[in-house]
Amino acid sequence: MNLFVERAGFLSSVQDLGRTGFRQFGVSTSGALDRFALRVANLLVGNDEGAAGLEIALGGLHLRFQDERIVAWCGGEFDVHIGSLALPAGHIAYVQSGGELKFGRAQFGCRCWLAISGGIDVPIVLRSRSTDLRANFGGMEGRALHDGDQLPLGKFRRSQTAATEYISSWTAPNEWGSPAARDPILRFTRGADWNRFNDVTIQRFTTQAFSVSPDSDRMGVRFDGPELKRKDKSDLISEAVAPGTIQVPPNGKPILLLGDCQTIGGYPKIAHVITASLGVAAQLRAGDGVRFSEVSLEEAHRLLLERERDLDRFRVGLSLQRS
């Protein structure tokens, strides 16, 4: 059964939890920029957490369903409608065959993730269904969605959910459904090259606001703001970078790397945004003001563990709801 893309919107792509195991060959992670949001949306519709869904940037996506499906979305603030019914983030909804699902423009935040019962059944390439938009493989023919595309959907087992109402009252916690925040604070741990920056720079980095530049994309968020200066000018030997790494090129403007980033880099790494804050980073758009706040590695791990425990409880709650 297919899903018809009536309008592809600004930038919509097929993503799952990303591609691992091929970094040694230079292959990026790709995947949903907020993996947690996609996991929650997938759990809501009764899928495996790692099923492929759609990442929708800035909205404008219109879909028509060939058969009945359960859907849920998480992410920024979007006006989403099934016919004339408004569908808030984190809610489980039923779309009948021939039904339409429309994402308006993002009111706030930048991206959201849509899960559809059965998942999007594009071929697995290098162990993932994620679209690698830079190397052009995976997902829908290695590219963003186009108007008129038909996406294959996996089998929908009706027992996947007990929802009989059009929109269930049972929801995900609010901060999971909509992690976007005004003037967000991104928590970070120190990078290997922290000590290569002078005191004034460290002071600036940890106290001042940085503005998101328009040339940001799935590879990275570029910032304008106070200049970050190194003490030395020596060339560094290229080594691994990862989603979350904040690197500082010679122009002194930091870049926060996201899921489509390359695997190695030679710019100094001042810091790393913690995994638990990457969902907030995925909501940044041009003009947003951002501050950075340091946490210890232990704190970063504790936050991650807490969130996993909450998700475990949520999973149990969902299965009780369905039984």
Place this chain on the structure above:
Amino acid sequence: MEIIPLGDSALVVRVREQFEDAPEETLDEVLSVFRLLQRAAIPGVIELAPAYTSVAVFFNPVAVLKANGTANGVFEKLAKRIRSAIIPASRRHRRRTIAGRPRSIEIPVCYDPEFGFDLDRVAEHTKLSEREIVNLHSRAEYRVACIGFVPGFPFLAGLPKNLATPRRDVPRKEIPSGSVGIGGVQTGIYPLRSPGGWNLIGRTPLRLFDPIKNPPTLLCPGDRVRFRVITREEFESLNV
């Protein structure tokens, strides 16, 4: 050897401080560490990636915590497991056997000016003729120091010193796939159509990245590489 966090879900094992002073030895040592960590299959470790002087270890902190049964010191516990897994690499005599004998791969390259957009620029900088550039470049032996930038892009160590040419000030927006270039003291091949700032001196008809193959790249870190000069006609016949 140093182990440094790369955020909360990865770390870098820095095997050596320098690369250029002993590229062969450094690569063998880095690849030994890479292989030993592969074999160790440490719980919670997702993947490994070698680059020049280091090996990056990507892990799931929650899985590492569960494997250790406590909520504290994820990084220290993992670093300890890593250290004990790579002790054999510090025994010099075993290094080569662990790293394995590197594969030798020949890459046909057409150095026709039609493909080598920057041969004149390299000639001007190096004070060599285009013919000398081609001879030097195709007679040297290289090793893949790492793969990155885009999937399958090999950073090759071993460029004859007199061929070193700085990158272009303004990178090209689009470089054809298969283009062979010189960037500073390194040479490399663009596997995909992509932007780039290296000086282009030729092109190979071989496909360096194919996502439906496993492994998906023609070259792997550590491989020995030689370039074979081919004519425009051979290029066409190999370019299928």
